Amino acid sequence: MNSLGFRNVQLRLGDRLLFAPLTLIVEPGVVASVTGPSGSGKSTLLSYACGALPAAFTGSGDILLGERRLNGMNPEDRRLGLLFQDDLLFPHLSVADNLAFGMRRSTLRRVERRQRIAESLASLGLQGFEPRDPVTLSGGERARVALLRVLLSGPSAVLLDEPFSRLDAATRAQTRAVVFEGIRRHSLPALLVTHDAEDVVAAGGPVAQLQLSQEI
Amino acid sequence: MARTVRRPVKRLALVLITVVSGVPVLAGLGMTLLKALNPAAWSVVWSTPGIWSSLILSLWTGTASTVFALFIAHLTVALAGPARWTGRLRAVILPLLALPHLAIGIGLALLLAPSGLILRLLSPWLTGFAQPPDWRIIQDPLGLSLIIGLVTKEAPFLALMLLGALAQVPSEPLMLASRTFGYGRLKSWLVSVAPALQRQIRLPIAAVFVYGATNVDMAIPLGSQTPPPLSIVLWQWYTDSGLDLQDAAYAGSILLLGATALGLISLAGAGRAGAALLRRVATSGRRAAADRTLRRAIVSLPLAVAILGGGALLALALRATSRMWRFPRVFPEHLGWNAFADSAPAAASPLAMTLAIATLVAIAAVALTLTVVELLSDNPRWTRAVGLWLFLPLVVPQLAFLFGLTWLMTRLRLEGTLLAVMWTHVLFALPYTWGILVTARAALDPRYQLAARVLGAAPLRAWWTVTAPLLTRSTLLAASLAFAVSAALYLPTLFTGAGRIVTIATEAASSAASGALHIAALYGALQAALPLLAFAVASTAGHFVYRRFGGVPR
Amino acid sequence: MVLGQATALLTALFGLGLAGAAEAADPPRPALSEWSTTEARARGTTVYFNAWGGDDSINRYIAWAAVEVGHRYGVTLVHVKVTDIAEAVSRILAEGAAGRTSGGSVDLLWLNGANFASLRRANLLYGPWADDVPNARWMDARGNPTTIVDFAMPTGGYELAWGTARLTLFYDSDAVANPPRNPQELLVWIRAHPGRFTYPRPPNFLGTSFLKQLLVLLASDRQALRRPVGSDFELITRPLWQWLDAAAPNFWRHGRLYPPSGPAQRELLATGEVDWAMAFNPAEASRAIQRGELPRTIRATTFRGGALTNSHFLAIPFNARSPDGARVIANFLSSPEAQARKADTAVWGDPTVLDVAALPAADRRRFRPVDAEGAPSATGTPIADLDASWMTALERAWLARYGVR
DSSP: OOOEEEEEEEEEETTEEOBSOEEEEEOTTOEEEEEOOTTSSHHHHHHHHTTOOOTTEEEEEEEEETTEEOTTOOHHHHOEEEEOSSOOOOTTSOHHHHHHHHSOTTTOOHHHHHHHHHHHHHHTTOTTOTTOOGGGSOHHHHHHHHHHHHHHTOOSEEEEESTTTTSOHHHHHHHHHHHHHHHHHTTOOEEEEOSOHHHHHHHEEEEEEOOBOOOO | OHHHHHHHHHHHHHHHHHHHTHHHHHHHHHHHHHHHOOHHHHHHHHHSTTHHHHHHHHHHHHHHHHHHHHHHHHHHHHHHOSHHHHHHHHHHHHHHHHSOHHHHHHHHHHHHSTTSHHHHHHTTTTTOOSSOOOOOOTTOTTOHHHHHHHHHHHHHHHHHHHHHHHTTTTHHHHHHHHHHTTOOHHHHIIIIIHHHHHHHTHHHHHHHHHHHHHOSTTHHHHSOSSSOOHHHHHHHHHTSSOHHHHHHHHHHHHHHHHHHHHHHHHHHHHHHHHHHHHHHHHTSOOOOOOOHHHHHHHHHHHHHHHHHHHHHHHHHHHHHTOSOOOTTOSSOTTOSHHHHHHHHHHHHHHHHHHHHHHHHHHHHHHHHHHHHHHHTTTOHHHHHHHHHHHTHHHHSOHHHHHHHHHHHHHHTTOTTSHHHHHHHHHHHHHHHHHHHHHHHHHHSOHHHHHHHHHTTOOHHHHIIIIIHHHTHHHHHHHHHHHHHHHHHOOHHHHHHTTTTSOOHHHHHHHHHHTTOHHHHHHHHHHHHHHHHHHHHHHHHHHHHTTTTOTTSOO | OHHHHHHHHHHHHTHHHHHHHHHHOOOOOOOGGGHHHHHHHHTTOEEEEEEEOOOHHHHHHHHHHHHHHHHHHOOEEEEEEESSTHHHHHHHHHHHHTTOOSSOSOSEEEEOHHHHHHHHHTTOBOOSOGGGSGGGGGBOTTTOGGGTEETTEEOTTSEEEEEEEEOEEEEETTTOSSOOSSHHHHHHHHHHSTTSOOOOOTTSHHHHHHHHHHHHHHOSOGGGGGSOOOTTHHHHHHHHHHHHHHHGGGSGGGGTOOOSSHHHHHHHHHHTSOSEEEESOTTHHHHHHHTTSSOTTEEEEOOTTOEEEEEEEEEOBTTOSOHHHHHHHHHHHTSHHHHHHHHOTTTTOOOOOBOGGGSOHHHHTTOOOOOSTTOBSSOOOEEEOOOHHHHHHHHHHHIIIIIOO
16 A cells, blocks of 8 residues: 655645645555644645645645655546545435445446445444435444445545544544544555544544645 | 546537527527618607507506515515425425416406406306496506416516525524514514515516516417507517518517616616615614514415416316306306317317427426536536526517517528427526526535545546436426426417417417417416426426435435 | 328428428429329428418318318328418518528418408519419309409419308397397497497408498498598598497497407307407308307398408418419319318308309209308398408508507
């Protein structure tokens, strides 16, 4: 597995520079954290990383996977898994179909795919959840399915956009543990964007603090 | 890679929708203007006796129907209150909205006339009338029957627009805030929510005014003859066998256009004055808390609209299934299938034509809208601009651009072809499909698409597997509305179809114009049934699509 | 039927392409012996027949003819129903002005009087052709000169007579004990029964014809009416306006509102809003009674002084796409078989233009005697129609006097 790197990344909203240039290397199996006040461009940084920067912003600096530059590639070609604040399970697909959506078609045959889905669900205590409508799941269950969807898509790195902020306190700790454990087990480099100090502690990796830039 | 492919495609789609929609309107308008540059035509216009009364009647009809419809729409939405009621209200309004003006007009004539259903119900036991009284209720010189007809159709339309705007305005907190200050519900609405909503629906209001002042559909069964509304005068000139009157029709439609524009400007001025007045009312300190009686009284207005609409449909159905209906009988003599079956075979071919055109138009309009909405989804400014552009056919008087457009089509040998007819139909369907699909697309969380992309789906696959399914219900709704619009269109079909494309709408209008009410009622009933059918199909289909999944937007 | 619709649909869709094809086949004027060539050329064409569509029975008759010509000659007849034939005439005039000399939108149209005159004067009619169709030889030109002189204008072979019309009044015998024998008696009745009389609103054809009927009976100089309108229009028409001024306040809706057409007024009569209606077809009332569209108390009448009589015709525009198909249809519509069916009161009841006595015996037997019920109580002597210019002049004068108040 390769590391995930940010080299001299800067974002601008119009003429305004959002934060001082960011350089950060995340090794496989490590969850790095990015914190900063709201408006500092944390979530936008992730959009930039996966190649979906909103039209109002401009960005510069390299996104690296190992030595490979990802800049200019389409989101679907970057193989970066993204976990959102909301789980964003597709509401018109069952749990199994949601998981199958991200799986590379070439990798496995149909039966094997189905088996992988069943196994991975079982590994997180979600046996028999395949036909369920996502809307009927609890917050913790949805978060776990979302994690599985990302992991099953075979990403090279994972980006997490405050994925635990909508969960209640009890579920949060548990889900956090499951997610970080999953990432480490797959030895993926991960970048967590958050403003929750507990998240940062639990992540355990390097921390980058985005500073509101004074520069114009 | 995708990005480089997308840009030309985006340009192409933009050009296509621009050309399909606004360009024919402007080209038609330009042609009408050119043809109106004819002093002889203007001297015919000015020397026509009663031309000014016709013009004033048209403007009055437009103004009065807009004000009343807006008033009733606001009251309806204000009274509906909480979200669960607005949902039900929307479900009632949508089919009402889809009913053709012409069908409602014919039905209202059969309901309100001295020999209409209402007086039959009251005669002779209450009124003592053995013969219908010689009253000029329908086609009255003040245009009241026409205004009633327009309000019956436009109040639901504006109410729907208000419901849509409600999503953009934090109405519940606003209402709560003013009610905690002790204001009554009506006054809270009036001073805190209404002004914000009003700003959002300026364009639909303009469309209602323009339609009210310039339509032919409803003026045929309900408009006065002495003086006739200007639109009817122009329509008669245009179809007159004398070329001098045809030229006068072009000039007259420019007069109508100018007068309508002036009317719009004064309406906007009146709106501003009204807002100022409202501010003064808002700061007067009066709470108007005890508005329960007033609210009860006001419920009767939307109720009256609903009763008029329903009564019109009932009268249509009765007349369509009878050969003779002598006053004061409440039910016709030979009510039954026979009278309907007699005339129905003749309706088969127009019906087939209507279904074919409306279906193709719905598909074309929805496909075009979906494409462009998607390509512009990351560009709200362009989306707004295209929306305004698409609205053009609704705020320019139909006659003013259809005259010129038909002339152009004759030149290009396009008139009388299905292509020409469907094109104009798509033109009128697009503002509706656009309105529905833009709103639905904007309500979708954009991160669904991003989620699909980062999971490895190319843009097209992401759209096809995620965005499209989530828009299915809105797409069905938009398609049924486009279908309804197409099935209702009369003038555009008559003109660009050169009279040869015969649909339910042209049959209903021509029989209504010649006063053959039995036939008009038959076609009117069919015309009313079609959009209702489309909505039933769409909502049934929508019910079955993804019905297992509670999270799919409805 | 379905095939016909499909053809019409395709023709409409690909109208552009077909227009060019029709252009190439510009037919020479055929002699009678060439008729079979005409029929052969007509096969497979689509004819847009623009005809007034305000009457259900007439529409059904045309639908019958469409099926027949489809079976017999392979011609697809599409009835374009117009509110007033002036619509089609205006379209032809516009096409003429736009220089569209082929591929026109109208192939055949039903017209007479001012509309014929206006197209003929603008030289926008195909022909002459009408004397050359096979069934033209049965025309009753001698017994019924209105078949070759249309509102004082000779047809010249540019239109083919289709039917003859006689202005007839209908009344409810429950309300009218003694039908008026002349305009003066009618005026007396109207004044005694306010709100119960009206007539179709000019420029509706029937409404204007009612004005002409009154004018003929009220005018002091009938000969002037045979000539084009002159400077003495006001003088000649004064008795008419005096009559209308005296009657109008007692018309239905005080003369401020008029029914838009004959069938519209018939509907008012059926509903009970008025006691009178009128038609150009003496059999219309009996047919409507049979069909249950009018009460059994309705009777027909004409004035003693005579009833306005004219013929109505079929013409082909200069730029018709299928003049051959149009001629084949016109020939069929003037055949003894089609004419007899048209004269049948159960179907339409429009009197024939053929000289029935001259027909072969088998064809003669097709014509049934007119049904007794609701038949005119007085057939009335025919009054030939006025010069076409009177129509427009009367319409304008009427509109100025009563149209905008």
